Amino acid sequence: MAFDSLNALIVMEGHGPYVWTCYGVFFLLLGVLVWWSLRERRQLVREQKQLQQQKTEASPLQAGSTAGSFQRINTSRQ
């Protein structure tokens, strides 16, 4: 051990703030990166599962042929 006490380790003869800031930001940023990557995966899985569940139900966007009927939509009707 290069330091006599825990206090000495934290203070590091005055260089403590610099050293600990660096290590703090290091772990923080890499942590955020990991958290972000995990969240991306979770979101993708959730969306995909929802999509697959909905697939059985017909949606108005999927219905109809690609030719389209170009019928006017009556917006006043509730």
Add this chain to the structure above:
Amino acid sequence: MWQFFHKLGSPKWFYGIAGRFMPWLLGIGLLLALSGIVWGLGFAPKDYLQGNSYRIIFIHVPTAFLAQSVYLMMAVAGVVTLVWKMKLADVFVKAVAPVGAALTFLALFTGAVWGQPTWGTWWIWDARLTSMLILLFLYLGVMALGSAIADEKSAARAVAVLVLVGVVNIPIIKYSVNWWNTLHQPATFKLTEKPTMPPEMWVPLLLVVVGLYLWFGWIALYRMQTEVLRRERRSRWVQDLMHPGGRSDVSSGGARADGV
């Protein structure tokens, strides 16, 4: 060889094999990096010139090192994308660019903080820091271009061209910045150049370097898996994998997840 290449191009195969490697990469990587950091912070002797502030080296050098190799890896993947049109290569580039940018930023940040007790200023136009700053710009450019092009295949190929142009430039940039540095400043002692480094200092440093590489391997594979799942979400195997109430836990990306 060609069969291997072909197999490597298969997303499903990749997903399974990556899942088998990842726990090991993460476990060993964390073990090495953390033990190196603890050693470096608490047990390595004090530097006779810089005092305790030199302990930043144990993260500054590994991040700087890895940030540069990640760009080189991206360039290799770029060649593979352009020449062999292998899908996984551009998945790699896309997955890894933010990680590289983060590492570059860390190298810059730690260098700047280190500069305060050493040189008495937060930022110094030191040749290495300046090169890292330009590398950060290159990373950000790659990410910006990748997200600006809607079509996935075109985006991948455009990014590959940009990364290659960048990698041709990197040695020129390094050389020119070094030259510029000597032109403008008297030689000060460098942040990381030690005439002799005792083993109590370089062994923990080496541990962190290797550990960080392994950790990078893990996060690269994990992010690549996500990207592969996203791209292949209409295919059979992904839909089976994601089947509601399915047996597998996809989030962990574990090896059991697929039964490939």
Add this chain to the structure above:
Amino acid sequence: MGKQESVVPAGLPILDPVAESPGVLRAMLALLRRDLRLSIRQKQDLLNPLLFFAMVVALFPLGVSPEASFLREAGTGILWVGALLATLLSLDHLFRFDFEDGTLEQMALQPQPLFLLVLAKTLAHWLVTGLPLVLLTPVLGLMLYLDGNSVAVLCLTLLIGTPVLSLIGSVGAALTVGLRAGGVLLSLLIIPLYIPVLIFGTGTVMAAGDGADVSGHLALMAAMLVLALVLAPFAAAAALKISLSAS
């Protein structure tokens, strides 16, 4: 499917695939002439980078200090940065108009190698932007109190450096040609790649100001030009094909 009996109308020769196409040089010259002609028709586009250059340079005495000592020291850098930004500004148009009206795809379909045609276009771009910038530099140099020797070396470095800027820029322009927000993105991609040119350009002038022999520096810049000349058109042609594939 069956082949049809073709009845060739009188007076028309039967079509067979053609083996010969016009020479590469001829095609390049035609392209160069066309682009120069277009620039002359659109005179404002020709003037804009020059005006921008002059205005950026004028900002420094106004914004920092009009003192001769400051301007003499910073003048080289100001002029180089101004020329770099002016080039950057004009690059967005290098392929964009051609892309929008369809002449770019016609160029990509010419039988000649695309990278040589790109080279011709880049040359045209340099002739209408880079070269005028170099010619304007002595005037602005005098306004920044640079001495005659420095101005001469500065013009020489710009003469070697601006083609490098155009060449490297052509890659960025080709990558962003199909994108709506291409202009800003182009700058983000290209500026880091411009740094070595800037460093050597200004460094050479400074070394000359210190009375050093700068032939070595100039040779190094020439080497960069050769490298850009050899590599950039290939990269730009590849990038153009990618951009055309996406459209």
Add this chain to the structure above:
Amino acid sequence: MTEPLLQADHLLKAECLECERDGRFLFRDLSFSIVPGTLTRVEGPNGSGKTTLLRILAGLNDNWSGQVLWRGRPRHRQWESVRRNLLYLGHRPGIKALLTPLENLQALAAGRQAVTNRILEQALAQVGLGPWCHVPCQNLSAGQKRRVALARLLFADEPLWLLDEAFTALDVDAVAAVENLLLDQVRRGGAVVMTTHHEPSLRNMNRIRLGTVIEQGEPSSQLQQEDA
């Protein structure tokens, strides 16, 4: 000088073409050949990939898999010859607004074939632009600009024409004239591949029918070639 007679019976042959966009296949397993002396129409609703297919055939789009042969050999070994022998007219006509029709034709022809100004002027006169020969194209109407582009067809020596919506913005007389041009090209042993929403009054057309957008894993679009 011309090359010896056709080495293969086809000019262009596509095998198992597959093109994917946003995770969906525009077409899959699409095979056909373009034979000299034929006119082929690519058909399909909006968004079915007609333009994409034409751009793939022209070599402007690289995002596809499968194989395209030019006269029996892969294209990448003979790009110069392929490009020299095909003429592509796209949605965007390739006309510079600041140049006059004559200058436009000169620029377009410069890399392809040696033609004199007299021929170009004659071509412009025959598409009804004689008086506008020296007027910048920005002063012309959309239909007139389209005519400038189509004037290339009057002197083109390329055996394969790829025309994307060639009839857009043309008046009735011009449409009939262009149809005649296409017939001439076919009779001379050339080939035409075109997309058009206007039903051309041409007989003996082959058809490539592209289906609607299809999901991965489902049966692909069909190809129908018929000699009507």
